[in-house]
Amino acid sequence: MQFAVKCRHHRKRLQNELTVAVLGPGRLGETHVGALARLRDRGIPIEPALYGRNPERVAELAERYGISRTSSELDELIDSPEVQVVDNCLSNHLHFEPLMRAIEHGKHVFCEKPLTIELHEAVELLRAAESAGVQHGVIQNMRFGAGPMRARQLLQQGLVGRVFSANVLFGYMVPRTVLNRPSWFYKKEEAGGGVVEDMMAHFFDLLRTLIGPIAGVYAIPGIAWASRNEADGTPFPVEVEDLASVNVRFANGAVGNCFASWVRRKHEEVPSFQIDGEDGSLYFTLNRLWQQEQPSTPLFRYDARKLQPETLNDWQTVALEICDPFEVQLEAFLDGITRGVPAPGLPTWEDAVTNQRLIQAAYRSIAERREVSPDEIAAET
Numbered sequence: 001m002q003f004a005v006k007c008r009h010h011r012k013r014l015q016n017e018l019t020v021a022v023l024g025p026g027r028l029g030e031t032h033v034g035a036l037a038r039l040r041d042r043g044i045p046i047e048p049a050l051y052g053r054n055p056e057r058v059a060e061l062a063e064r065y066g067i068s069r070t071s072s073e074l075d076e077l078i079d080s081p082e083v084q085v086v087d088n089c090l091s092n093h094l095h096f097e098p099l100m101r102a103i104e105h106g107k108h109v110f111c112e113k114p115l116t117i118e119l120h121e122a123v124e125l126l127r128a129a130e131s132a133g134v135q136h137g138v139i140q141n142m143r144f145g146a147g148p149m150r151a152r153q154l155l156q157q158g159l160v161g162r163v164f165s166a167n168v169l170f171g172y173m174v175p176r177t178v179l180n181r182p183s184w185f186y187k188k189e190e191a192g193g194g195v196v197e198d199m200m201a202h203f204f205d206l207l208r209t210l211i212g213p214i215a216g217v218y219a220i221p222g223i224a225w226a227s228r229n230e231a232d233g234t235p236f237p238v239e240v241e242d243l244a245s246v247n248v249r250f251a252n253g254a255v256g257n258c259f260a261s262w263v264r265r266k267h268e269e270v271p272s273f274q275i276d277g278e279d280g281s282l283y284f285t286l287n288r289l290w291q292q293e294q295p296s297t298p299l300f301r302y303d304a305r306k307l308q309p310e311t312l313n314d315w316q317t318v319a320l321e322i323c324d325p326f327e328v329q330l331e332a333f334l335d336g337i338t339r340g341v342p343a344p345g346l347p348t349w350e351d352a353v354t355n356q357r358l359i360q361a362a363y364r365s366i367a368e369r370r371e372v373s374p375d376e377i378a379a380e381t
Contacts, residue, residue, distance in 0.1 A: 017045035018334055019069070020085040020110075021077050023098055025052035025061050026182065028112050029089035032139075035327040037065040039334075046334060051077045078102050085110060085337065087330075091182075092197070093190045096121045103128045108135045108337050110330070113201040114359070115352035117192030119377065122356045126349040137333045140347040142206045142271075144325035145286035150318060151275070152210055154282060159291060161279030163211050166248070166256035168203050170271035171264030174242070177229040181262070186228055186238045194240030196221065196362050199260040203246075203271070204358045205351060207258075210275065213251040218371040219362040220245050224263040246362055249371065283315065287322050290315035 022032050029052070036048040049069040052058040058070050071077040078086055078101050086102035087110040088095055096116050102109050109129060115138050116122045129136040142148055154160070174181055184190040191197060196219060208214060221241035229235050243261035250256065260271075269285040280293040292315045329346065336343035354374070361372040 017047055018085055018337065019047045019049055019083045020087055020334070021049045021051060021080075021083045022087045022089055023051045023074065023077075024089040024091075024094075025050060025054065025057045026089065026091075030061055031326055032087055032089055032112075032330065033061055033065050033067065035324060035330050037067070038324070038327055039331055040066075044331070044334075049077060049083060074098060075101065078107070079105055084108060085334065088112065091184050091190050092117050092192050096125065099125055100128060103132050103134055106132065106134065110137045110139070110333060111352075112139050113205075113352065114138075114192070114197060114356055115349055116356070117197070119353070119356045119360050122349070122353045126353055129349060135333070135337050135342050136349040137329075137342075138347050138349060138352040139326065139329060140202065140205050140351070141325040141329065142202045142286060143209060143347065144323075144328045146320035146322050147284035147286050147289045148206060148210070148273075150289055150320055151273070151282050151284050154291065154318075155210055155275070159280045159293065160275055160277035160282060163250075163252065163254040163275060163277045165254060165276050166207055166211055166250075167274045168207070168256070168258040168260075168271055170199055170203075170259065171243070171261035172266045172270060173264060174262045176225050177231065177233065179231055183228070183230050183236065186240060186242070187236070188239040191240060193359070193363060194221070194223075194242055194244070195260045195262055196241060196244050196246065196366075197359055199271075200246060200258065200359050200362060201355050203258045203260070204248075204355050205347065206273075207248065207250075207256060208354070211250055211252070211254055211256075214248055214358055214374065215251040216249040216371045216373045217358060217362045217365055218247040219365045221366055244362075247371075283312070286325070287320065289318040289320060291318055292316065 020036055022029055033048050033050060036046055040046045048067050050058055050061060050067050051071050051074055053072060055072060062070050078098060085108045088098055089112045092114060095111055099109050099111060221244045223238055224242055225238060227235050227237050243263055246258045248256035272285050274283045283290045290312055298314055332343040332346055357374040357377045360377045361374045365372040
């Protein structure tokens with residue numbers, strides 16, 4: 001038997017046009033702009049606007065997505081009375097000040113993860129947004145992938161039962177000359193950290209929503225090359241980790257591991273997740289999912305002399321309807337603004353603060369070579 005999950009759109013619920021100022025025309029900025037443009041083209045009253053310092057890049061995106069309002073002046077666009085929502089897709093170190101300015105001008109605020117590099121700044125933003133009464137959100141696109149959404153439903157229905165473990169595998173190759181990602185990801189001042197800062201913001205968030213609170217983390221990092229090269233060949237020092245293994249202990253007794261790497265030669269869809277429990281297991285990516293229940297789990301006996309069977313052959317495929325998780329989350333967030341009540345189940349800045357505490361716990365774990373509880377970090381803020 002196959003199951004299907006559909007992407008739920010709040011089609012044409014928005015009553016008043018919202019101008020959404022997207023800050024940054026980079027890869028993620030374009031992802032947000034494209035999602036907003038598709039919502040607009042479906043008849044939802046949204047008008048994207050775009051800020052960027054590179055006029056050629058801004059003009060290119062404006063033409064491609066039919067954006068009539070652009071600006072190379074950051075404060076001018078944020079302050080504009082025509083803008084109701086500010087969506088910050090700038091690099092990590094440029095999140096705090098634009099978002100705080102937007103809040104001070106009464107704008108609803110949305111942001112790429114992580115909310116900020118520094119935990120105390122994330123806490124300050126959360127408190128400011130709550131005090132101002134504006135709605136706030138942080139992108140967590142993995143929550144809204146078809147695979148994780150259906151996995152969450154199956155977990156809630158009890159297919160897995162008591163969870164024993166969760167494993168996350170992520171990685172692809174970024175050559176020493178950085179050609180397939182922005183080089184600022186390797187520079188501490190701009191990125192805040194390496195693959196732990198970048199990817200655990202996703203994985204901690206998703207694991208918390210699927211399995212429950214995380215009680216402790218233990219992280220081991222690695223750096224492939226002490227120096228890398230810009231795309232034009234200019235060398236620069238690598239200041240952050242580009243691979244890490246992070247062990248996770250959940251409050252409910254389950255254990256987990258997240259392995260993330262920018263120097264791994266991938267051969268499968270990434271990231272991939274496996275959750276094993278007393279009554280069954282789930283294996284999924286963002287767009288695919290398999291399940292296996294205990295009664296259909298074959299008895300395995302290890303024999304190193306024989307070729308091992310392909311284990312997914314005896315797992316059951318779960319049918320999914322693929323959708324754009326950025327579009328799903330942005331639509332629900334904007335719908336909540338027009339209704340005056342945040343849409344339930346969306347990641348807020350409270351989630352972002354929790355995730356950032358866990359990231360800081362991982363970095364303290366690296367420094368002190370021990371498991372660190374997020375409560376240790378929370379006590380200091």
